[in-house]
Amino acid sequence: MTDDLVTAPWDPLSPSEVAGLMARTDRPWLIAGGHAIDLFVGRTTRAHADIDVLLLRRDQQAVHEVLPGWEIYAAEPPGQLRRWLPDETLPTGVHDIWCRPGADSPWRVQFMLDEAEGDEWISRRNAQVRRPLGELRHTSASGLPFLAPEVQLFYKARGRRPKxxxxxxxxxxxxxxxxxxxxxxxxxxxxxxxxxLSRLG
Known part of the structure; x- marks a missing residue:
């Protein structure tokens, strides 16, 4: 990714601030990443450097709908951030979208695009891993939608970073x-x- 863009600071929105923005669209979305873990257990478990929001690829234009006037960048493999303009359909290899209010602003939110066929979610990492879309969504006590923790852990399993x-x-x-x-x-x-696997019994 472009060095000056990648090294720009983050000041992530809170989950409730994300919900306020996403109220502008009727397309489904979920808080993902470490914040989804917090929402599942009902407490803040660790510090978070960013915030992730999951969208289905077919709903990608929701990003432009809820963030008019923002700078929106697609993370293009093998590692390049490029501006993503309204009405462009992102290629299937692009899964991450970085967003900030302006060039002098920190990054505030990252969207992740996931695949689906009809009412079935398909893991972008292994198409054999599937699930009904309705089983992806959990809702916190405060009404925030978040990604099912077992699915979030599946994504985290590949990296096995300390967090x-x-x-x-x-x-x-x-x-x-x-x-x-x-x-x-x-x-x-x-x-x-x-x-x-041995931990799961």
Whole structure:
């Protein structure tokens, strides 16, 4: 990614601030990343350097709908941020969108695009991993929609960064048997030797 853009500071919106912006669209969205973990367990578990919002690829124009006048950049592989203008359809290889109010502003929110066919979510990392869209959404006590924790952990499993390991430790005691079973099956398909498998029972 372009160095000066990537190194620009972050001042992430709060989940409630994201909800205020997303009220401008009727397209479905979910808080994702570490904030989704916090919403699941009902408390702040660690510091967060950014905030992630999940959209389906087919709903990508929601970003422009809710952020008129903002600078919106697509993260184009293998590592380039480029301006994304309204009405352009992003190619399937682009999954991340970085947003800030203006050139002198910090980054405030990142959107992640996920795949779907009809009413079925499909993991962009392994098309064998699928789920009904209705099972992706959880809602916090304050009414905020967030990504199901077992799906969020599936995404985090590939990186296994310290914060991902911390998120697993935080979430694991709160997962139901069905949630553990789904995550175990998904990891078996995508990462059959993953060390988390032994933790899931």
């Amino acid at each position: 991902d390991e911390q998120d697993l430790e935080t979430v694991l005691p709160h997962l139901s048997g069905d949630q553990r079973a789904w995550l175990r099956e998904a990891l078996t398909l995508a990462h059959p030797d993953h060390p988390w």
